Amino acid sequence: MDAFELRVLGYVRSPLTDPAHAPRQGDEGAPDAVLELDASVQPALAGLETGMAVVVLTWLHLGDRDTLAVHPRDDRSRPLTGVFATRSPDRPNPIGLHRCEVLAVDGSRLTVRGLEAVDGTPVVDVKIALGDVGER
Amino acid sequence: MDAFELRVLGYVRSPLTDPAHAPRQGDEGAPDAVLELDASVQPALAGLETGMAVVVLTWLHLGDRDTLAVHPRDDRSRPLTGVFATRSPDRPNPIGLHRCEVLAVDGSRLTVRGLEAVDGTPVVDVKIALGDVGER
Secondary structure, eight states: OOEEEEEOOEEEEOSOOOGGGSOSSTTTTOOEEEEEEOGGGGGGGTTOOTTOEEEEEEEOTTSOTTOOEEOGGGOTTSOOEEGGGSOOSOSSSOEEEEEEEEEEEETTEEEEEOOOOOTTOEEEEEEEOOOOGGGO | OOEEEEEOOEEEEOSOOOGGGSOSSTTTTOOEEEEEEOGGGGGGGTTOOTTOEEEEEEEOTTSOTTOOEEOGGGOTTSOOEEGGGSOOSOSSSOEEEEEEEEEEEETTEEEEEOOOOOTTOEEEEEEEOOOOGGGO
């Protein structure tokens, strides 16, 4: 298979340190977190403001890349399901998607609400969340 | 900076061939498309069914990885904006996010509605779209 080089642009700084205690999704009780980005990408933050909705993309470095099927949400009563039909961190390319709200931008530090990734998780992209077609 | 290896899991097959003619987002008039995935990841599709909403992640191979700011939607009347505040394909890690509807699953081929990526775009992940917390 072909491959591309995914560059780590920064890291999550969060009070969450244990994946077993992290909420499964950002809207299930995640704390505020800081994305400490590399100074070289600071210009890419221009235009982000408090209150904006963004999608943060992370590399879920604790995920198992050889897993193709799981019991959703680790619930053994749910049938084994292909990882493409789940949000499991175990998948061939463990990219995490996190819809968050911007709380503050300070240099190359972006503080967000609603990020369930643990401290030290690599950040690979940030995108504005899409609203209605007319707002783009 | 650190880096990870992003594996290409398959390719988009679409009547869209010219980026200049592709819609900017999937809900702006994208045609049906087929994700031709590698046979090795077919088990990861188990559980996907017609009508489900998924997020397809692509590698926007035509994107410029050195671009950090753009005029949104190529509109010069809009101020230069950091790429993290946009959905530009030009960005350090050109990952595309596409919310699509599953039309059919046939072996390792996944047919979807609403994918604006051009023919030949590499596919790197598929995830179920999140509904309300109670549906997870």
